[in-house]
Amino acid sequence: MQAIRGRMIINVMRGCLSEVSATLKSLRAQLAERDEGDALRNGLLFSLDMNLAAIHLLGIRLMEAESAGEVTLSGAERVVLGMAGSFMAEPVARLIDDALEGFAVPDERVGRELGRAAPGGRLQ
Numbered sequence: 001m002q003a004i005r006g007r008m009i010i011n012v013m014r015g016c017l018s019e020v021s022a023t024l025k026s027l028r029a030q031l032a033e034r035d036e037g038d039a040l041r042n043g044l045l046f047s048l049d050m051n052l053a054a055i056h057l058l059g060i061r062l063m064e065a066e067s068a069g070e071v072t073l074s075g076a077e078r079v080v081l082g083m084a085g086s087f088m089a090e091p092v093a094r095l096i097d098d099a100l101e102g103f104a105v106p107d108e109r110v111g112r113e114l115g116r117a118a119p120g121g122r123l124q
Helices: 007-032 039-066 075-085 092-100 107-117
Strands: none
Touching: 007 039, 007 075, 007 092, 007 107, 039 075, 075 092, 092 107
């Protein structure tokens, strides 16, 4: 697999995972309030926990890779990031898709595209 290069795109991917994780944690908290004997509740909690674990592990890998500015992801990790990226607004979704598809996403491009999308031209 081709490595993804660039500290900023790796940071964007981590941020994406953090947003998805926060949403899943919120859903988990809502489900936890339901009757403990409810099979649907328990199945959904298990599914949410498994997804949160996968996201957490991938986030750790990205955090460790960020200082080097390069990461090589497995097929499963690419799928998780692709799915998480699909929930993001433009230009974040496009930047992540481009990186996962093997296109170069240098720090300059990330800064330019996110700077344009942010109010006042600042990075979010």
